[in-house]
Amino acid sequence: MEKQLDHLKELSEIRNLMERSSRFISLSGLSGIAVGAVALLGSCVACWYLGFMPNEYSLIMHLYTTPNSVLMENLTFLATDAMFILVSAILLGIYFTNRNAKKKSINIWDRTTRRLLLNLAIPLAVGAVFCLILLQHGVLYLIAPATLIFYGLALVNASKYTLDDLKYLGYMEIGLGLLSAWFYGHGMIAWMIGFGVLHIVYGTVMYYKYER
């Protein structure tokens, strides 16, 4: 019986080692929740500033019906708001993931981290360039759907190098992106669902599944 327990322990040790050496497993559910909350907060601030309801038909139409002097001011505010969301989302994501790694006493910066980031970055970089091209051609109404689609593809791609569950978040982002491309003009609400609500839901599920 004791021998049997030894073998079981050996097998689980091997499993753990294989998992730990090939996948980045410190990704924390709390990161997802924090990122989602920041995204929701940031987009609410944008709507409030513009005096705009998120379910209103088109943010772009709204922007273009404002006088030129106000437009510049609005765009500057939106860009600042977006940068603020991006930076705080990244910082919060790193903070909670680092905390999780410390708790599991895993090194946060190793080959699995670099591989995860690289595989996340490739579709994201392509998406960013594609969105700039859309901007250049003035196809503004497809930018929000395109960011969701490419973000989803990046998640599906990266899920091979971290918790497998990440791919489900990816599929939902892609689906949402396609939907909002078909019924275009609801970019703002799609963004709030995709980057806000879905992150919070995913983060909560992950937190209860792996960290409790």
Place this chain on the structure above:
Amino acid sequence: MKDILSDLNKAFESRVRLGIMAILMVNDFADFNTLKDMLEVSDGNLASHISALEKLEYLSVEKKFVGKKTNTIYAATDAGRKAFKDHLDALERLIRGS
């Protein structure tokens, strides 16, 4: 019972050697420091286990130059993969069988 026990590979009796092979099964390659960090063993200890596995031809060794520094890279050979799988199968049978 005796039959099954003989399926267990003597080379994998050491936790470190089994660990090295486990890491190399799921990674195309790994360098010395990665193995050391993962297994939490000393340089000398790891080196001796690596050379034992190399003698059995369970892993291949390749030296690469990164600037002026050498970086030694290890990968599992086909024989090593098979030995590792057989060992795991034997372990599984032992747990199930009794």
